[in-house]
Amino acid sequence: MVWGPGHRYVDFYHSEQGIRSWLRSMTGIAYQATLTDYVRVALGHLCLDDVEARGEWTDENDLLKRAYRSFATKGYHRKKFMG
Numbered sequence: 031m032v033w034g035p036g037h038r039y040v041d042f043y044h045s046e047q048g049i050r051s052w053l054r055s056m057t058g059i060a061y062q063a064t065l066t067d068y069v070r071v072a073l074g075h076l077c078l079d080d081v082e083a084r085g086e087w088t089d090e091n092d093l094l095k096r097a098y099r100s101f102a103t104k105g106y107h108r109k110k111f112m113g
Contacts, residue, residue, distance in 0.1 A: 044079065057113060065111035073106040074098075 049072045053065055060068075078097040087093040101107065 044076065049073075049076075053111060062111060062113075066109070069109050069111045070106060073104075073109060074101050077101045077104070077106070 049069070052072075053068060056065060056068075074097065077100040078093070081087060081093060081096045081100060087096055
């Protein structure tokens with residue numbers, strides 16, 4: 031198991047294909063609204079990973095602000111699970 035910044039390169043679920051696979055596996059056991067929340071959480075995690083990897087942040091608060099700005103700029107707050 032890999033921890034830290036390297037995990038995004040070895041974890042299948044840190045990719046669009048991995049996120050789709052994970053969510054599709056839950057379509058029979060979770061509500062549409064729950065899956066939409068999961069989509070947004072996964073996309074937020076990818077934004078956080080991306081900002082962290084670039085190393086342009088000064089502290090944890092700045093890291094989170096930059097990740098949120100990236101999330102909103104990409105329109106991820108409007109994404110919905112479509113099955």
